[in-house]
Amino acid sequence: MKNLIIIPFLVFIAINSSAQLIDKVVAVVGDKAVLYSEIEAQKMQAKQQGVELKEGDAAIILEDLMFQKLLLHQAEIDSLEVSEAQVTAELDQRIQYFASQIGGVAELEKFYEKSIEEIKDEFFEQIENRLKTQQMEQKITADVTTSPKEIKTFFNEIPKDSIPEIGSKVEVAQIFIQPEVTHEEKLKIKAELQAIREKIIAGELSFKIAAEFYSEDPGSKKEGGFFDWVTRGTFVPEFDAVAFKIPLNDVSEIFETQYGYHITVIEDRRGEQYKGRHILLMFKVGDVQLSQTKLLLDSLKTEILNKTITWDEAVLKYSDDDKTKGSRGVFFNEASGSMYWDMQELDPQIYAGIKDLNVGGISKPQLVQTREGAAYRILKLKSQTAPHKANLKDDYQLIQNFTLQKKKAKAIKNWTNEKINDIYIRIDEDYTDGDFQYKWLK
Secondary structure: OOOOOOOOOEEEEEEOOEEEEEEEEEEEEOOEEEEHHHHHHHHHHHHHOOOOOOOOHHHHHHHHHHHHHHHHHHHHHOOOOOOHHHHHHHHHHHHHHHHHHHOOHHHHHHHHOOOHHHHHHHHHHHHHHHHHHHHHHHHHOOOOOOOHHHHHHHHHOOOHHHOOEEOOEEEEEEEEEOOOOOHHHHHHHHHHHHHHHHHHHOOOOOHHHHHHHHOOOOOOHHHOOEEEEEEOOOOOHHHHHHHOOOOOOOEOOOEEEOOEEEEEEEEEEEOOEEEEEEEEEEOOOOHHHHHHHHHHHHHHHHHHHOOOOOHHHHHHHHOOOHHHHOOOOEOOEOOOOEOOEEHHHOOHHHHHHHOOOOOOOEOOOEEEEEOOEEEEEEEEEEEEOOOEEOOOOOOHHHHHHHHHHHHHHHHHHHHHHHHHOOOOEEEOHHHOOOOOOOOOOO
16 A cells, blocks of 8 residues: 555535535556546446446446546556557547537537637547556457357357347458549549649639638538648558658649549648648549440349359459458458348448349449449348347357457456455445446455
8 A cells, every 4th residue: 555645535615605616536556547527428428329327327427436446556557558659649539539529629619618729628638548448458368268168058058038039141252343444534623723823823712712612521621721740650651751751831733543633731840740731633434435434333143143253253353342352252250250231231222233233133233422433332231140049050250259258347346356455456435336247345
């Protein structure tokens, strides 16, 4: 207890000569405090997500917060580090997400009554601590593995009436063709952007207004082309190359990326980060190229069905999607770690393309919009499982994942109860009657 930091359990502020409680430390784990305000914030977030809180949920929230404090306490003892670039990248991603949900960066600033920089400063430590706790949890379970015997034992121990029903799952593949933008079309777009650039340089048009009117980047158009601090690698390499080369506040020359033609103004740089504004005019595929692509896929479908060419050969020869090309066109389900998808997990467009197909069937050419412009694809329903009770033969990977998660949970529980014995724990008496999973009440 030599290094214990004593934290007062009640914090008061005097208002109109009377004491008003503004916060309260309800638990201490090592040198980390859990505040009453943290519990209330979690409750509020749950309500905003439509979760109806029940009696006893406060204890669950408290225990989760205590567990996070324990992980952070141990992470600092073990000197686990996260880089500023990692924190900034995570912070940027979250801010961009919340800005998109609330109506843009300006609305986010209005909501918090702070600038983006102030918001980032406020949440930097919180994100840093969260990344450290994730690292610590990964360290605890790094050596946890499963054997075929353990997987079989886990499944056999499930009561017969508790074996889950597995819905129909599908394996879907695509041949995706992105029509090439003609040289003439590129010249036309570049000339349009050059005219905009010249007006900006001549002072006839501000960069902000030009972006609002002309830019085709949906993420920054409403903000006058503005993008806040980003780390090298957030944007495509061609953008980074220009951003770190041009003088601050100068309008760049036109440069090309896979999305189209850009101009940018970099307002500030610090280390591996920069912020500024940009305008994008996207490449546009002509009607002729789109029609030719559709005809090509129609013809390809006929050849595959007539066995003139196999599906796998057609994928390797024609498909332009690098992400699925190596898997014979099959969409990989990153959430489950398999090639199979529940119907409700599928992208609505993919579902619409395969819902009326039999196994082995191929869809009509389907028009899709990508960041690179319009394209066409055909879809194949490669396989489909019937609804059934889970079994080791058909659902081995799913059961393996369950087994692994159970072992990881046990490893974390053992580690937590062991660590609790070695550090200072204090819980406010108003919260000691909770139904805790771990042995906090020593």
